[in-house]
Amino acid sequence: MKIRRMASLKTADEFKNYLRENNITLPFAENTAALNTPCQLEGKTIGNRLAILPMEGWDCTSNGHPTDLVRRRWGNFGRSGAKLIWGGEAAAVRMDGRANPHQLLINADTLPDIADLRQLLVQTHKEHYGRTDDLLVGLQLTHSGRFASPHELKKREPVILYHHPLLDKKIGIAADYPVITDDEIARLEEDYIRAAELAYQAGFDFVDIKHCHGYLGHEFLSAVERPGKYGGSLGNRTRFCSEIVQGIKAKTPGIGIGVRLSAFDFLPFQPGADGKGEPIKYDGYYPYGFGGDGTGTGIDLAEPILFLKKLLSLGVKLVCITAGSPYYNPHIQRPALFPPVDAYQPPEDPLVGTARLINTTAALKKAVPELTVIGSGYSYLQEWLPNVAAGVVAGGEADFVGYGRQVLSYPEFATDVLNGKTLKKNKICRTFSDCTTAPRLGLVSGCFPLDEYYQGLPDYACLACSKKAGEKRIITAKPFSPHS
Numbered sequence: 512m513k514i515r516r517m518a519s520l521k522t523a524d525e526f527k528n529y530l531r532e533n534n535i536t537l538p539f540a541e542n543t544a545a546l547n548t549p550c551q552l553e554g555k556t557i558g559n560r561l562a563i564l565p566m567e568g569w570d571c572t573s574n575g576h577p578t579d580l581v582r583r584r585w586g587n588f589g590r591s592g593a594k595l596i597w598g599g600e601a602a603a604v605r606m607d608g609r610a611n612p613h614q615l616l617i618n619a620d621t622l623p624d625i626a627d628l629r630q631l632l633v634q635t636h637k638e639h640y641g642r643t644d645d646l647l648v649g650l651q652l653t654h655s656g657r658f659a660s661p662h663e664l665k666k667r668e669p670v671i672l673y674h675h676p677l678l679d680k681k682i683g684i685a686a687d688y689p690v691i692t693d694d695e696i697a698r699l700e701e702d703y704i705r706a707a708e709l710a711y712q713a714g715f716d717f718v719d720i721k722h723c724h725g726y727l728g729h730e731f732l733s734a735v736e737r738p739g740k741y742g743g744s745l746g747n748r749t750r751f752c753s754e755i756v757q758g759i760k761a762k763t764p765g766i767g768i769g770v771r772l773s774a775f776d777f778l779p780f781q782p783g784a785d786g787k788g789e790p791i792k793y794d795g796y797y798p799y800g801f802g803g804d805g806t807g808t809g810i811d812l813a814e815p816i817l818f819l820k821k822l823l824s825l826g827v828k829l830v831c832i833t834a835g836s837p838y839y840n841p842h843i844q845r846p847a848l849f850p851p852v853d854a855y856q857p858p859e860d861p862l863v864g865t866a867r868l869i870n871t872t873a874a875l876k877k878a879v880p881e882l883t884v885i886g887s888g889y890s891y892l893q894e895w896l897p898n899v900a901a902g903v904v905a906g907g908e909a910d911f912v913g914y915g916r917q918v919l920s921y922p923e924f925a926t927d928v929l930n931g932k933t934l935k936k937n938k939i940c941r942t943f944s945d946c947t948t949a950p951r952l953g954l955v956s957g958c959f960p961l962d963e964y965y966q967g968l969p970d971y972a973c974l975a976c977s978k979k980a981g982e983k984r985i986i987t988a989k990p991f992s993p994h995s
C-alpha cells in the first residue's frame with residue numbers, strides 16, 4: 512500500500528482519481544454553497560452546516576478550572592465561523608471521572624468559570640460575525656470510566672462495568688478489580704443530571720451525554736456480559752443513557768440534549784512487526800465492539816440504529832457520530848498519516864478510515880432521518896474537506912460536518928471556506944498527531960507544528976526533544992504548568 516499525501520493531490524480530478532483507484536467512495540461537490548445553508552432545529556435556525564467537535568487540551572487546573580490556554584481555544588472555536596459548537600470539550604461530571612488531572616470539571620465551584628468560558632466563545636463569535644442568535648453551543652458531559660486518571664497522569668483509577676479480556680490486560684486491571692455497582696451507577700446518573708442543570712445555568716443550549724471513545728457511556732453499550740439491569744440486552748445497556756435523559760428532561764426541561772456516539776468499534780490494535788497497526792488476536796466471536804459484526808473489524812449497524820431510534824423516542828434530536836477509541840484503535844476515529852506516540856503506523860490509507868466514518872454516518876442518517884446528525888473525522892481530508900463536506904450536506908448524508916484537529920491548526924478555517932476564500936495551505940492540519948502525542952507525554956495539547964503560540968511554550972521543547980530521541984516520555988525539564 513503506497514499512501515499518497517493529501518497535499519500532493521492538487522486538483523479535484525487527481526483527488527477523485529485517487530479515490531477511484533483505491534475503491535474509496537466519498538461524496539464530492541464542486542461547489543461548497545451547501546455549507547452556507549441554515550438548518551432548522553426545534554424552532555431555532557442554525558446559521559451554517561459546519562460544527563466544531565469537542566477538543567480538550569489537558570490544560571485545566573488540577574481542580575478542573577479552565578486556564579488561559581482553555582480560554583484561548585474556546586475563543587478560537589467562537590472565531591471559527593462554525594455555527595454549531597458540539598460540546599467544547601469533555602467536562603467530567605465528577606472528580607473521579609476525569610481522564611487526566613487537567614481535565615475540565617463541572618461543579619458548583621467551577622460553574623462561574625465555565626459560564627465565562629461559554630460567554631467568551633459567544634462574545635468572540637459576535638465580534639467576528641455580528642450575531643449569535645444562529646449559534647448553538649453545547650457542553651460535553653463525561654465520565655472516563657476505565658480510562659479515568661483523575662489525580663496523576665500515569666495512575667489510572669478505572670471505573671469499569673465489566674472485565675474486558677483485552678483492555679483489562681492493556682490497562683493493567685486485575686481479574687478481581689471490582690466493577691461499579693448498580694447503586695453507584697444510579698448515583699452517577701444523578702451527577703449527570705446535576706451537571707446538565709449547571710450547564711443550563713451557565714447558558715449552554717445543550718449537553719452531550721457522551722457515549723463514545725471507550726469512556727464509561729460507551730462501555731455501557733458493550734456490557735453484554737454484565738449481569739443486572741445495566742447489562743445484557745440492548746434495553747439494559749442503554750438504560751444509563753435513558754435514565755439520564757429522562758432525569759434531565761424532568762429537572763432541566765429548558766436544555767437540549769445530544770449524544771455523541773461511537774457508532775462502531777473494532778478490536779484494539781497494536782503495532783505489528785513492520786510497525787503497522789494490526790488487531791490484537793482474538794479467537795472466535797468478539798462481542799465487545801458496539802456496532803461491530805463480531806469479527807472485530809466489521810460493522811453491523813442494527814444495534815446503533817435501534818439505539819438512535821430509542822434516543823429519538825426519548826426526545827433527543829441531536830447526535831454526533833464518531834467511532835472507536837483514541838486509546839486502542841485511533842485510526843478508525845481520527846485518521847492520520849503520522850501516528851501519535853502510543854499508536855501504530857496506519858494500517859490502511861487514512862482516507863479509507865475517513866470514508867468509513869462518513870459513509871457509516873450517512874447510513875445512520877438514512878435509517879433515522881428525523882435526527883439532526885453531525886459527522887466527525889474530516890480533518891484528514893485537508894484541502895478537500897470543503898468539497899467532501901458540501902457533498903455530504905447536499906446529499907443529505909449528515910446535517911452538519913464536524914471537524915476537530917483542523918480548528919487547532921487553522922482556527923478561521925470555517926469562515927474561509929464559507930466565504931469562498933483560498934485556503935491558507937500553511938495552516939492546514941497535516942495530521943502530525945502532536946496534539947495527541949503531547950498529552951500522552953504529560954504535556955498540554957495544541958497544534959505544535961502550526962500554531963506559533965504553542966511553539967513559544969516550554970512544552971514545545973520537551974515535545975521536540977522527546978520525539979527526536981524516539982522517547983515515549985518527557986526527557987527534558989519542566990513543561991508548562993497550566994496552573995500558572
Ligand SMILES: Cc1cc2nc3c(=O)[nH]c(=O)nc-3n(C[C@H](O)[C@H](O)[C@H](O)COP(=O)(O)O)c2cc1C
Binds near residue numbers: 651771891913916
Ligand atoms: C487533541 C484532541 C482532543 C480531543 N478531545 C475530545 C473531547 O474532549 N471529546 C471528544 O468527544 N472527542 C475529542 N477528540 C476527538 C475529536 O472530537 C474528533 O472526533 C477527532 O479529532 C476526529 O475529527 P477530526 O478528523 O476533525 O480531527 C479529541 C481529539 C484530539 C486530537
